[in-house]
Amino acid sequence: MVFPMFWLWAGQTMLFNRYSDEINHPAIYMLLQMFCLILMTVHINFDFNNSTYHIFLLSYLGFRALTVAQYVQAGKRRLDDARCRTASVLSRLFTAGAVITGSSIFFSGNWRYTIMYAGIFADIVLPLFFRGYLKYTPVNLPHLSERLGLFVLIAFGESLVSITDILSESGDSGYSMAFAAASFFLISVMWGSYFHDFENTLDRHLNTNGQLILYSHFFILAAIMILAANLHLLYADHLPRRTLLDFLFGSAAVFFICKHGVFYHHRQSGLDPGVKKAVAILILMTALYSIDVFLSPPVILSVSLLGLCFALELVGSRMLLANGKNGAA
Secondary structure, eight states: OHHHHHHHHHHHHHHHHHHGGGOSSHHHHHHHHHHHHHHHHHTOSTTIIIIIHHHHHHHHHHHHHHHHHHHHHHHTSSOOHHHHHHHHHHHHHHHHHHHHHHGGGGOOHHHHHHHHHHHHHHHHHGGGGGHHHHTTSOOOHHHHHHHHHHHHHHHHHHHHHHHHHHHHHHTTOHHHHHHHHHHHHHHHHHHHHHHHHHHHTBOTTOOOOSHHHHHHHHHHHHHHHHHHHHHHHHHHTOSOHHHHHHHHHHHHHHHHHHHHHHHHHTBOTTOOOOHHHHHHHHHHHHHHHHHHHHHOOOHHHHHHHHHHHHHHHHHHHHHHHHHHHHHHO
C-alpha cells in the first residue's frame, strides 16, 4: 500500500521540480492531493479487499488526475519546445497508467491487484523509454535531493516508532532495553552513513534527468521501512528466525547498495568513490549473515553486529573525505 502512495508523491515532486512556475494556483492542487492521500491512508486495513479497496483506488486516481491536469496546463504555456514536449509526453504516460490501474475496478480477486499494479508499473517504467525527451528538461537537483533527503529523514524517524513499541510493550526489562539500544544504534549509524554521503558526496550542480536518484530512493525508503518492521518482529519472534534474518540483512544490503550506487553516480568530481571500502563492508555483511544462519547467535547480537558494519562504513567514509581534503590542500 505504501508503494502507490510513494509513487504519487514522486510524480508530483518531479512535476513541481520542473514546472512549479508554470502552474496556476499550485496550493489548491496540493491541498486536494493531500486530501486524496488522507483518504488512502485511512483506508488501509486488514479488510482491504472487501471494505476499502474502491475508496483507496478512487483516491489514487483522483491524485493522479490532478497531476496530469497540471502537466497539461504546463504544456500549454509558452515554454521552449523541449519543456512543452516533456510535459505533453508525461501527461500522456501518466494517463495511460491511470487508465490501466482504474480498469482494475471491473475485476475481483487476484486479477484486481495484478491489473492495479500493472498500471502503476507502467507509470514507473514508461518514462524510462523517453529519456531522450527528459534529458532536454533537466531537474533542479538541489531541490530534488532536498525533497528526497527529507523523505529519508522522515522514514528514519518513523523507524524509531518500532523501538518505542518494543519498550511500551515490555516495560523496562533488561532484555527489552538492550534490544532497543541495539536497534537504536543500527538505525542511528544507517542514518549517519546516508546523510554523511548526502552532505559531502552529492554534486548538486550536475545536469541530470533525475531518474536514477528518484528510482534508487524508492528502494532506499522501502529498505528502511522493512527494516523498521522487521526489528519489531525480531523482538516479538512473530515469524521463523530464518525469515526474519533474511529480511534484516536483505533490507540492510538493499539500503547499502542503493545508497552507494546513487551517490557514486552523483558524486563530486575528484572524490574517491570508496569502491574497495564498499565491497569490504558487503563481504563483512555476507560473512555475518552466514554466521547467523549456521550458528544462530542471539538476535540482539545480530542487530548489534549489523550496526557495527554501518559504523565501520561511516568511519571509512569520513577518513576518505579527510584524506581527499588533505590531498587537495
